[in-house]
Amino acid sequence: MNDPPRARLVFPFGFEGVREEGLTRDRGEWSYSAVEIPGRGYYPVNFVILNTLNPVVLGMFRPAFDYPCYADAGLIILEDVTLANMERAVRHLHEAGHFDFLNPLTAEEMAAATIETWPPRPTHQPG
Numbered sequence: 050m051n052d053p054p055r056a057r058l059v060f061p062f063g064f065e066g067v068r069e070e071g072l073t074r075d076r077g078e079w080s081y082s083a084v085e086i087p088g089r090g091y092y093p094v095n096f097v098i099l100n101t102l103n104p105v106v107l108g109m110f111r112p113a114f115d116y117p118c119y120a121d122a123g124l125i126i127l128e129d130v131t132l133a134n135m136e137r138a139v140r141h142l143h144e145a146g147h148f149d150f151l152n153p154l155t156a157e158e159m160a161a162a163t164i165e166t167w168p169p170r171p172t173h174q175p176g
Contacts, residue, residue, distance in 0.1 A: 054087035056143035058136050062164055073130045074098065081167055083159065084139050090153025093168035094123055096130045096138075118142070122151055123168065 062081045073079045077098045084092040099119075118138035119126045125142070127134050142148065152171045154162075162169040 054089070056139050056148070057085045057087075058139045059083050059085050059091070061159060061162055061167075064132070070131050077130075079130050079135070081164065082135070083154070084143070084148060086143065086148060086153070089148075090155055091159045092123075092148050092151055092153055093162075094125050094139075095168070096135055097124065097126050098130050099126050099128050120147055 060082050064082070069079070073096075077100075079096045082094055082096065084094055086092070118134075118141065120138070120142050125135075125138050127138060154169055154171050155173060158169055158172060
């Protein structure tokens with residue numbers, strides 16, 4: 050039996066490990082990433098640290114943290130944005146079917162993306 054394709058976190062403009070994790074904690078977010086699901090495409094995602102949200106929003110999301118993250122289309126909220134937490138969230142969301150109803154980018158659309166135009170938007174119709 051074939052295993053389903055595994056989601057993979059990709060950084061189109063690079064991610065330099067510990068240095069980037071420190072900068073991400075300082076900013077409270079990481080914007081330049083995507084989830085690649087082989088055979089389906091790419092899904093741009095932004096990671097936000099939960100404690101950087103205003104108190105009202107923080108109170109809304111805190112109960113959702115029985116899981117490794119809270120997510121909506123293109124937004125993943127974590128307790129702390131580290132590479133390990135981002136990868137764990139991507140695996141969890143893929144296994145839960147989070148990306149099944151989102152319109153992915155093609156490889157060509159990802160390749161055409163720049164920091165200035167991030168996040169790119171799909172230009173094709175889902176098929």
